[in-house]
Amino acid sequence: xxxxxxxxxxxxxxxxxxxxxxxxxxxxxxxxxxxxxxxxxxxxxxxxxxxxxxxxxxxxxxxxxxxxxxxxxxxxxxxxxxxxxxxxxxxxxxxxxxxxxxxxxxx
Amino acid sequence: xxxxxxxxxxxxxxxxxxxxxxxxxxxxxxxxxxxxxxxxxxxxxxxxxxxxxxxxxxxxxxxxxxxxxxxxxxxxxxxxxxxxxxxxxxxxxxxxxxxxxxxxxxxxxxxxxxxxxxx
Numbered sequence: 001x002x003x004x005x006x007x008x009x010x011x012x013x014x015x016x017x018x019x020x021x022x023x024x025x026x027x028x029x030x031x032x033x034x035x036x037x038x039x040x041x042x043x044x045x046x047x048x049x050x051x052x053x054x055x056x057x058x059x060x061x062x063x064x065x066x067x068x069x070x071x072x073x074x075x076x077x078x079x080x081x082x083x084x085x086x087x088x089x090x091x092x093x094x095x096x097x098x099x100x101x102x103x104x105x106x107x
Numbered sequence: 108x109x110x111x112x113x114x115x116x117x118x119x120x121x122x123x124x125x126x127x128x129x130x131x132x133x134x135x136x137x138x139x140x141x142x143x144x145x146x147x148x149x150x151x152x153x154x155x156x157x158x159x160x161x162x163x164x165x166x167x168x169x170x171x172x173x174x175x176x177x178x179x180x181x182x183x184x185x186x187x188x189x190x191x192x193x194x195x196x197x198x199x200x201x202x203x204x205x206x207x208x209x210x211x212x213x214x215x216x217x218x219x220x221x222x223x224x225x226x
Binding site: 042 | 145151152153154155157158166167168169202204206207209210211212213214216217218219
């Protein structure tokens with residue numbers, strides 16, 4: 001099974017900050033890596049798929065990069081509505097595992 | 108548009124069976140996609156449970172494989188999750204979902220349903 005490890009587990013940031021979250025796979029997953037945003041009581045929402053492709057209707061301040069085992073989600077100019085939990089997921093092989101999540105909180 | 112809605116008991120007794128159904132609307136369950144179950148224990152991260160294709164092919168996460176079954180009912184345009192021998196560790200919000208084309212991210216999710224395992 002492929003293990004997905006995110007860092008940090010949580011972070012505090014201010015509106016307008018640039019935030020970076022990393023996700024590491026235990027083996028190469030090519031670019032089969034997706035990022036989700038989840039707010040309390042809501043289902044996850046896909047932000048980026050295939051490592052760097054922005055889902056439609058997602059603001060351009062979100063970006064993703066990486067391939068192989070190391071991936072990054074960047075939020076530039078953090079907005080109040082961006083305070084949420086972010087999770088990565090690999091779809092390279094089953095089980096299609098998720099990272100443990102990164103909670104972005106208001107400083 | 109694709110819509111998914113989970114239904115089933117919100118309370119299950121320990122050692123009992125958890126059964127959930129996902130009603131699919133806006134698309135046929137025979138479309139060339141995989142239909143997925145994901146769960147999230149309170150305060151914890153997302154766990155991929157398994158998936159099914161309308162052809163009947165399934166994949167399950169190894170830690171649950173001995174207890175879980177995912178099935179499709181084409182006549183009702185729905186798919187289901189059955190989890191046997193549940194314990195308190197199976198208490199979670201359960202989501203049904205559908206993957207997208209190509210690299211198989213998950214753009215479509217139900218709203219989720221909380222299932223509590225307790226006597």
